[in-house]
Amino acid sequence: MANYVSPESIKAGARDTSQRLDNPIHNERQIRVICIGAGASGLLVAYKLQKHFTNYSLTVYEKNEAVAGTWFENRYPGCACDVPSHNYTWSFEPNLSWSAVYPPSNEIFDYFEGFARKYCLHQYVKVRHQVVGAAWDHVNGGYTVQVQDLATGKITTDHCDMLVNAGGVLNHWKWPAIPGLDKYKGVLLHTANWDESVSLEGKVVGLIGNGSSGIQVLPAIRDKCKKVTTFIREPTWVSPVQGMEQHKYTPEERRAFAEKPGALLDYRKNIESGLNGQFGIFLKENRVNIDTHAYMKQQMKEKLNNAFLEEKLIPDWSVGCRRLTPGVDYLESLTKPNVQVVYGEILEVTEKGCLCDDGNEYPVDVLICATGFDTSFRPRFPVVSPSGENLQDKWAKVPESYLGIGVAGFPNYFCMLGPNCPIGNGPVLSAIEAQCDWMLKIMDRFQSTNMARIAPKEEAVRDFVEFKEWFMKRTVWSDPCRSWYKPGPDGPVVALWPGSTLHYIEAMSHVRFDDFDITYAGNRFAFLGNGYSQTELDPTADWAYYIRERDDDAPLSTGGRRKLISKTGTVTTRDVVVFSGNKEEAERVKAETSAKL
Incomplete structure (x- = not known):
């Protein structure tokens, strides 16, 4: 429903709508944007606003002392x-300096810091400033935002027309819920809050967790330590997808990327096509999933070469139910003489170490918790809607969004990488770009009309969630594994998009304004203004730009635009595998794969 106040009620305080009547059509009023977080998403918001908008103000509040978020x-x-590193960049901003396919985190920090520096994005960022609350402003519209200066502790208020929460998903780290953690008298570390002053040389180290962080830590520390006891409570798939193995770039390769025209672009496109072609891994009874399952099982067996570890660590559930990780040198590390694998539950942490369900206590000098983050999507501070509802309460149990970015009842609010966005479906930075472009299209409508509020309709969110639930039953994500994609082994999948990354990019290519509740300040047609076009008031513009020698219009249909953008017809050979739902065909593929192995 599109609501508006009558023309007679146009007044100051309703975004000075009366001034719009004295200006040409689509006059761009000033728009005030606040972005929470200067990680990858927040930096892209700043870049896109700077590139595409005029007459705006932007402040990015960042709790850390530097940009780049998780990579800082x-x-x-x-x-x-x-x-793969060359595809962990913005689509328009390649990087020549990657050292390897999977480079260390400091190189990724350097990439995003360099991106911010190159495009002068630091001018928008206030570091060491943490947003602690946001509430709808009933007088001026938009949000009143409370911000704490972490250097002084002082809390001040700011105001915005549009609020963007780019705080990230894997950002709010957590200790494991194990009794007695506070009793431990050794050195206690968390991977997301690492103390670089702690030396592991010659120490007996305990490592809790075999998620992405734990898998990366073990190979990096085992040679330094006297002994590493790694505590694992469940199996997981660990192996790079075929064709995505670790590789350090040679000087010749890096020189070719820098000097040979098109070499780096072709390389990036080839990897991205491979990543996008892997979506079938996540679909049940799909040939790509079956083939990958067999390949990874074989790889894990070869690398472990240990019957006990094979039995405990190779899952029964499908490849892709949990986030896949390359696991460079991880499986091989589990078999080293100074590495002890303890499989099962930790009952409690004692003063000396970990007491496990096998009845043994394992003393350690240093205990590393590679136990991840709070991935509930629940905001870490109150976000209060015009009706007085707190998003923390709304998302306390099961978070539900509109296309992973909007929230019903919360106008002018966007959550980058919100619930059911493609954070594990394929190349994530491409999805962030699609989200940012979509969001800025709404900001453009806000700026060039007298729109006051815009929020997804509740019925639109309900329909999206209903479709999502239907689709997820077809995926391996719904298998009974423990994953941060969902709130429990049998819970709903709340982290992932119901489709591929390419699917998301196309879904976000335009804004479905019929899915939104929109409120205007005054007559909705006030944007028509004083009857003039901005073009005819611009002496440098072509006042007859629509007179042409031929029809060179961009396609008006969705299909036509897709074919133009995706360069349909330029690729002549490719094996396309889609979901078939044919169990007999799946069994045949399984049998063929087993025979080959």
């Missing part, structure tokens, strides 16, 4: 990205 915070040994 995470400094544990072995920390790296699990996406």
Whole structure:
């Protein structure tokens, strides 16, 4: 429903709508944006606003002392990205300096810091400033935002028309819920809050967790330590997808990337096509999943070469139910003489170490918790809607969004990488770009009209969640594994998009304004203004730009635009595998794969 106040009620305080009537059509009023977080998403918001908008103000509040978010915070040994480096960049901003397919985290920090520096994005960022609350402003519209200066502790208020929460998903780290953690008298570390002054040389070290962080830590520390006892409570798939193995770039390769025209672009496109072609891994009874399952099982067996570890660590559930990780040298490390694998539950942490369900206590000098983050999507501070509802309460149990970015009842609010966005479906930075472009299209409508509020309709969110639940039953994500994608082994999948990354990019290519509740300040047609076009008031513009020698219009249909953007017809050979739902065909593929192995 699109609501508006009558023309007679146009007045100051309703975004000075009366001034719009004295200006040409689509006059761009000033728009005030606050972005929470200067990680990858927040930096892209700043870049896109700067590139595409005029007459705006932007402040990015960042709690850390530097930009880059998780890549500034995470400094544990072995920390790296699990996406090939040349495709962990913005689509328009390649990087020539990557050292390897999976480079260390400091290189990724350098990339985002360099991106911010190159485009002068630091001018928008206030570091060491943490947002502690946001509430709808009933007088002026938009949000009143409370910000704490972490250097002084002082809390001040700011105001914005549009609030962007780019605080990230893997950002709020947590200790494991194990009794007695506070009793431990050794050195206690968390991978997301690493103390670089702690030496592990010659120490007996305990490592809790075999998620992405734990898998990276073990190979990086084992040679330094006298002994590493790694505590594992469940199996997981660990192996790079075929064709995505670790590789350090040679000087010749790096020189070719820098000097040979098109070499780096072709390389990046080839990897991205491979990543996008892997979506079938996540679909049940799909040939890509079956083939990958067999390949990874074989790889794990070969690397472990240990019957006990094979039995305990190779899962029964499908590949992809938990986030895949390359696990460079991890499986091999589990078999080293100074590495002890303890499989099962830790009952409690004692003064000396860990007491496990096998009845044994394992003393350690240093205990490393590679136990991840709070991935509930619940905001870490109150976000209060016009009706007085707190998003913390709304998302306390099961978070539900509109396309991973909007929230019903919370106008002018966007959550980058919100619930059910493609954070594990494929190349994530491409998805962030799609989110940012979509969000800025709404900001453009806000700026060039007298829109006051815009929020997804509750019925639109309900329909999206209903579709999502239907789709997820077809995926391996719904298998009964313990994953941060969902709140429990059998819970709903709340972290992932119901489709591929390419699917998301196309879904976000335009804004479905019929899915939104929109409120205007005054007559909705006030944007028509004084009857003039901005073009005819611009003496440098072509006042007859629509007169042409031929029809060179961009396609008006969705299909036509897709074919133009995706360069349909330029690729002549490719094996396309889609979901078939044919169990007999799946069994045949399984049998063929087993025979080959």
